[in-house]
Amino acid sequence: MTSADIARLPRHIAIVMDGNGRWAKLRHRPRTFGHNAGRKAVRAVVESCLREGVKVLTLFAFSSENWRRPEDEVSALMELFLRALDKEVDELHGNGVRIRFVGDLNAFDAGLRQRMLAAMARTAGNDALHLNVAVNYGGRWDIVQAARKAAEAVARGELRAEEIDEQLLGHWMCLSDLPPLDLFIRTGGECRVSNFLLWQLAYAELHFTDTLWPDFDHACLKSAIEDYARRERRYGRTGEQVAQKA
Ligand code: IPE
Ligand code: IPE
Ligand code: MG
Numbered sequence: 001m002t003s004a005d006i007a008r009l010p011r012h013i014a015i016v017m018d019g020n021g022r023w024a025k026l027r028h029r030p031r032t033f034g035h036n037a038g039r040k041a042v043r044a045v046v047e048s049c050l051r052e053g054v055k056v057l058t059l060f061a062f063s064s065e066n067w068r069r070p071e072d073e074v075s076a077l078m079e080l081f082l083r084a085l086d087k088e089v090d091e092l093h094g095n096g097v098r099i100r101f102v103g104d105l106n107a108f109d110a111g112l113r114q115r116m117l118a119a120m121a122r123t124a125g126n127d128a129l130h131l132n133v134a135v136n137y138g139g140r141w142d143i144v145q146a147a148r149k150a151a152e153a154v155a156r157g158e159l160r161a162e163e164i165d166e167q168l169l170g171h172w173m174c175l176s177d178l179p180p181l182d183l184f185i186r187t188g189g190e191c192r193v194s195n196f197l198l199w200q201l202a203y204a205e206l207h208f209t210d211t212l213w214p215d216f217d218h219a220c221l222k223s224a225i226e227d228y229a230r231r232e233r234r235y236g237r238t239g240e241q242v243a244q245k246a
Pocket of ligand 1: 017018019020021022023061062063066077188
């Protein structure tokens with residue numbers, strides 16, 4: 001790989017894994033069949049990131065709004081998370097993957113929360129790939145929890161309100177210790193963000209694909225990365241300024 005190729009490789013990819021329900025419907029099967037099939041796609045994309053040298057992968061597994069789904073679908077998803085935690089963590093750990101769950105974990109039952117915390121603790125020393133799984137996550141929740149931390153620091157007298165700026169607030173947002181988000185992918189054909197990483201998306205490149213999540217494979221990831229490599233990231237500057245810097 002040349003240094004130009006490495007510069008064009010996103011360091012941090014986030015994915016809205018959408019389309020499991022429609023994938024199942026096409027096969028006349030229940031929605032949970034699609035969620036189970038989605039688990040294989042998660043394994044494939046993790047392997048692809050390890051293979052391609054992507055350092056951070058953030059997956060949207062359950063939004064703060066997904067509690068609104070029918071009770072049996074929510075329970076089936078919780079079951080699936082439990083099974084995945086029991087079955088996948090060993091192999092992920094063996095491959096040097098660091099797992100982190102981001103979102104308000106307090107909403108989950110104690111057994112599931114314990115397993116999430118244990119997986120995070122066990123893999124905390126790994127560095128081959130940072131795998132963040134967003135569960136009961138909402139981009140607005142993320143901004144609110146950061147604002148609350150800032151307010152608490154002001155109340156304790158450790159910070160003056162006028163000292164709060166983008167950098168300081170950004171420091172309290174989820175994933176702020178990791179490389180900034182480069183590439184946002186949404187499968188399933190919808191062109192919306194659905195309350196995913198609102199703050200972190202400010203200058204990410206967006207890639208939407210009609211592929212339903214269970215069908216997303218190595219070739220799909222490669223094509224998203226190639227799409228990203230063709231983008232010119234200007235951050236407010238002109239194309240000429242960017243060309244001069246390169
Ligand atoms: C995404 O697939 C998985 C979760 C939200 C948990 P969906 O279940 O939203 O699938 P569609 O959009 O109904 O096809
Ligand atoms: C977003 O998908 C959440 C996840 C993929 C976990 P949804 O299917 O819930 O999004 P909407 O409801 O279509 O916006
Ligand atoms: Mg959906």
